[in-house]
Amino acid sequence: MGTFGTGPFNSDGALDFLDELAERPPQQRAEALRHMLGYVIANRDLLWREYFPDRVVAAAALVAATLPGGEHLQHRLTQVPDEPSAVTLPEPVPDLATSALEALHFVAGPGGPWHQGWTTETDQAEAQQTIDGLTAILQATHSQDHQTHQVDRRSRTAAAVLGLSCCDSPLTSMAVRAWTSWLSLSLSLTARVHRLSLPRIEQAGCVTRRCSR
Known part of the structure; x- marks a missing residue:
């Protein structure tokens, strides 16, 4: 056994x-x-x-x-x-x-x-x-790897939007990082505003349902 x-x-x-x-x-x-x-x-x-x-x-x-x-x-x-x-x-x-x-x-x-x-x-x-x-x-390693892939993907997107070849000079790398940081901050703020607005929307819906009765 x-x-x-x-x-x-x-x-x-x-x-x-x-x-x-x-x-x-x-x-x-x-x-x-x-x-x-x-x-x-x-x-x-x-x-x-x-x-x-x-x-x-x-x-x-x-x-x-x-x-x-x-x-x-x-x-x-x-x-x-x-x-x-x-x-x-x-x-x-x-x-x-x-x-x-x-x-x-x-x-x-x-x-x-x-x-x-x-x-x-x-x-x-x-x-x-x-x-x-x-x-x-x-x-812990999986989450870190996922975040790294997200940053890499955003950096490539930033380079494409800015019309830059990826990280071929210090100035290009700085521009990509700045654009990526701005994009991450914008997405974070958008998500936060969305979360804060949900209770108000749900409350408004409840008021509407009570009124309809």
């Missing part, structure tokens, strides 16, 4: 996954993780047949271990038996945070299969803490 633990690397399935990854050259491990996470996301119906929740949680934890806030996961990897240093990734993989977060949410979101089968309240709580910690690390 297999061993199951509430930590990301505490089950037989997770250890088997780490062993398989350790057999690959270090420069191929990130790509193997990318393929595995993409496979999970694209083939959700194959859960329990082609892959299991503990392997997905271990994969997400390996990604999180390379990111800010994941230092304790690196320490946990040193406690894995049989040459734990062979399991680590050679460099951070922030580009995998989004797919790791999506796969993790699939197997360990509210009511997900990761949360089924724990026999004590203590195990349930510890299993939830494992997922909460991984989610926080991956979400």
Whole structure:
């Protein structure tokens, strides 16, 4: 009978996954993780047949271990038996945070299969803490990456509107940044005004409905 633990690397399935990854050259491990996470996301119906929740949680934890806030996961990897240093990734993989977060949410979101089968309240709580910690690390990098893409997209839009080639001189770069900052501020103010106006609109609607009666 297999061993199951509430930590990301505490089950037989997770250890088997780490062993398989350790057999690959270090420069191929990130790509193997990318393929595995993409496979999970694209083939959700194959859960329990082609892959299991503990392997997905271990994969997400390996990604999180390379990111800010994941230092304790690196320490946990040193406690894995049989040459734990062979399991680590050679460099951070922030580009995998989004797919790791999506796969993790699939197997360990509210009511997900990761949360089924724990026999004590203590195990349930510890299993939830494992997922909460991984989610926080991956979400932070995912949000930062999303904001970076938004700034890049706005910068390209600014360059196009201003008729400038992107960042080919300090003056061009300064103009793009200034236009992008103005656009971001305008969008933020517009959203704020919209939110403030909603209660008044709803109140007016309620008055109209009362009058119609």
